[in-house]
Amino acid sequence: MEIFTKLYSEGLPLILHIQMILLMFFSVFLGITIGALPGLTVTMGISILLPFTYKLSPVAGIIGLLGVYVGGNYGGSISACLINIPGTPSAIMTTLDGYPMTKKGFAGKAIFLSTTSSFLGGIFSVIVLSLISPVIARIALSFTSVEYFLIGIFGLSAIAYIIEGSFLKGIISAMLGLLIATIGSDPMVGHPRFTFNRPELFTGVEFITAMIGLFGVAEILIQLEKEEYLKQVKQNIKNIYSNFKELKSLVWVILRSSITGVIIGAIPGAGGTIASIVSYGQQKRFSRHPERLGKGDPEGIAAAESANNACTGGAMITMLSLGIPGDAVTAILIGAFMIHGLRPGPVLFKQNFELVSAIFIGMFICNIFMCFIGLAGAPLFARLISLSKKYLNPAILVFTIIGSYAIRNNFFDVGTMLMFAVIGYLMAKVKIPRTPLVLALILGPIIESNLRRSLILADGDILLFLQRIITRPISACIFFLTIFILFLPLLGKRFNREA
Amino acid sequence: MDNIYIGSILIVVLTLTYFLTFSFPSVGGIFADPALYPRIIIFILMLLSGVTLFNGLKEMKNKKHTGEEIIEKSKQKTNLKKPIEVLLCLIIYFSSLNYFNLIIPTFIFLIIIFMIYGGKFWIGLIYAIFLTLSLYVLFEMIFKIPFFPKYKIF
Numbered sequence: 001m002e003i004f005t006k007l008y009s010e011g012l013p014l015i016l017h018i019q020m021i022l023l024m025f026f027s028v029f030l031g032i033t034i035g036a037l038p039g040l041t042v043t044m045g046i047s048i049l050l051p052f053t054y055k056l057s058p059v060a061g062i063i064g065l066l067g068v069y070v071g072g073n074y075g076g077s078i079s080a081c082l083i084n085i086p087g088t089p090s091a092i093m094t095t096l097d098g099y100p101m102t103k104k105g106f107a108g109k110a111i112f113l114s115t116t117s118s119f120l121g122g123i124f125s126v127i128v129l130s131l132i133s134p135v136i137a138r139i140a141l142s143f144t145s146v147e148y149f150l151i152g153i154f155g156l157s158a159i160a161y162i163i164e165g166s167f168l169k170g171i172i173s174a175m176l177g178l179l180i181a182t183i184g185s186d187p188m189v190g191h192p193r194f195t196f197n198r199p200e201l202f203t204g205v206e207f208i209t210a211m212i213g214l215f216g217v218a219e220i221l222i223q224l225e226k227e228e229y230l231k232q233v234k235q236n237i238k239n240i241y242s243n244f245k246e247l248k249s250l251v252w253v254i255l256r257s258s259i260t261g262v263i264i265g266a267i268p269g270a271g272g273t274i275a276s277i278v279s280y281g282q283q284k285r286f287s288r289h290p291e292r293l294g295k296g297d298p299e300g301i302a303a304a305e306s307a308n309n310a311c312t313g314g315a316m317i318t319m320l321s322l323g324i325p326g327d328a329v330t331a332i333l334i335g336a337f338m339i340h341g342l343r344p345g346p347v348l349f350k351q352n353f354e355l356v357s358a359i360f361i362g363m364f365i366c367n368i369f370m371c372f373i374g375l376a377g378a379p380l381f382a383r384l385i386s387l388s389k390k391y392l393n394p395a396i397l398v399f400t401i402i403g404s405y406a407i408r409n410n411f412f413d414v415g416t417m418l419m420f421a422v423i424g425y426l427m428a429k430v431k432i433p434r435t436p437l438v439l440a441l442i443l444g445p446i447i448e449s450n451l452r453r454s455l456i457l458a459d460g461d462i463l464l465f466l467q468r469i470i471t472r473p474i475s476a477c478i479f480f481l482t483i484f485i486l487f488l489p490l491l492g493k494r495f496n497r498e499a
Numbered sequence: 500m501d502n503i504y505i506g507s508i509l510i511v512v513l514t515l516t517y518f519l520t521f522s523f524p525s526v527g528g529i530f531a532d533p534a535l536y537p538r539i540i541i542f543i544l545m546l547l548s549g550v551t552l553f554n555g556l557k558e559m560k561n562k563k564h565t566g567e568e569i570i571e572k573s574k575q576k577t578n579l580k581k582p583i584e585v586l587l588c589l590i591i592y593f594s595s596l597n598y599f600n601l602i603i604p605t606f607i608f609l610i611i612i613f614m615i616y617g618g619k620f621w622i623g624l625i626y627a628i629f630l631t632l633s634l635y636v637l638f639e640m641i642f643k644i645p646f647f648p649k650y651k652i653f
Contacts, residue, residue: 171547
């Protein structure tokens with residue numbers, strides 16, 4: 001019990017001062033704006049803003065980005081409800097009921113329900129995060145290299161399967177990420193690999209610049225191929241606050257969807273989009289009036305929004321306690337830790353307890369700000385949605401270049417960023433998902449060093465190494481879970497054929 | 500057709516990468532060898548590329564008879580001009596930052612990109628002046644990011 005009290009008190013001095021409060025408020029506002037603008041994604045926003053956190057303290061930098069994450073995940077629902085375009089992919093299910101409700105003249109009600117459901121889902125996930133992650137981190141302290149190797153493999157197998165599009169292309173993307181992660185000094189003997197005698201590459205590919213290229217510039221290049229159609233919000237957003245009674249009847253829907261969201265968020269690679277789809281489907285099964293879903297039903301908005309925002313805490317569970325990113329955004333957040341010389345995982349709970357505590361408190365406050373800004377600022381965001389990309393994208397491009405340079409004041413990193421932008425663009429053109437590559441970049445060094453360490457400890461005996469995997473209870477669990485996930489598509493095909 | 504491109508390009512790149520691993524020295528036992536792990540990944544990727552290439556060839560064979568490929572291609576016709584223009588501008592902009600500091604290249608870059616997006620020149624001019632000054636204040640004065648040669652506006 002003492003540890004939980006500590007979790008909510010140690011970080012308070014780091015959070016409760018005016019600069020931090022203002023930073024959280026501003027970052028949540030920025031996040032909602034990014035999420036609300038169709039075409040700007042949370043991943044893109046965070047990857048571009050990441051280098052600028054270098055000048056901030058570790059707590060301020062990480063919490064600032066978490067504010068953008070929390071705000072951005074919610075922001076997508078504003079454009080989903082008002083113009084039928086999900087601002088972020090995770091708001092796709094919100095359009096099904098949010099926009100029909102707006103068309104009926106209840107835009108205020110749609111915004112109220114999406115905001116409060118997101119808020120409650122987010123708060124629920126932060127509570128679960130703070131309760132579960134210290135326990136997982138404590139268990140993870142007993143992990144050996146065998147378990148870490150298997151966790152890395154599990155993370156990769158899950159993302160390759162869950163990611164949209166072809167399974168084969170997902171695996172190719174992940175393997176390419178693993179290969180790129182080998183650039184730099186060998187983790188065991190220190191010999192440079194694939195560095196072409198460039199000292200800038202001795203420490204490996206600068207992860208943050210790769211992210212900026214893959215998700216920032218590449219996304220803009222993809223959007224340039226399509227014509228821009230600006231949609232104006234035609235409905236008046238009124239009577240936002242007169243829907244509290246409606247919310248009471250949705251408590252169970254929100255709770256159920258939040259639990260779904262947290263669980264799916266914790267699965268590497270799953271993320272908010274899958275959470276909202278699963279939760280919406282679940283709602284269809286549990287609802288007393290499933291025929292109303294898709295026609296402006298409050299239950300549909302509540303299910304989708306609470307689930308996708310509950311994902312934020314879920315994705316943070318594995319990221320904070322094991323150092324394994326739950327989605328692309330948490331992968332970038334690992335970059336934010338690395339910028340400040342920190343590494344998420346069980347050791348973080350031991351050595352930087354105040355920081356972990358500050359993250360929990362910060363996420364809690366960010367969710368409160370999200371609710372407040374979302375409700376009060378709805379008319380403003382409704383106007384911002386119509387902002388043309390010609391004003392936004394040139395500025396974003398300059399930010400990507402200067403941001404990449406600012407990390408190490410090195411033009412080589414800008415070149416790397418542009419290289420990854422081209423790779424990201426080409427991958428999108430041939431429909432290879434980019435998220436597995438990014439997660440593999442993070443997991444690659446963990447997998448390689450722990451695999452080789454385990455094999456050396458087993459005196460090079462592969463049978464002994466396999467025996468260790470199967471005889472240790474935790475490693476055996478992870479191993480069989482990985483096998484199950486890898487064979488799930490084949491099982492699914494077989495069942496379908498039989499059906 | 501995509502699968503054929505992916506498969507063949509990957510096979511070429513992976514073959515070259517495989518040969519690069521021979522420049523790594525052999526140290527100690529097999530598991531201390533720096534080339535072992537990259538070679539395993541290259542081997543798996545080669546297999547996956549082969550499967551992708553095979554799938555692509557199979558698809559092409561099936562589509563040839565129905566003419567699906569032509570219909571699909573006409574549907575997928577996209578505008579490649581703008582992405583290439585922006586990419587070139589980015590390369591020129593980043594190269595010029597090394598010689599002309601932040602202000603002048605950023606100002607010109609912003610106007611050009613604004614016009615690529617279909618904006619009018621004079622609006623782009625006002626937009627570029629405002630944004631360049633904001634960026635100068637933010638990056639050079641607040642964040643103190645070193646750009647060379649040094650110019651001072653304020």
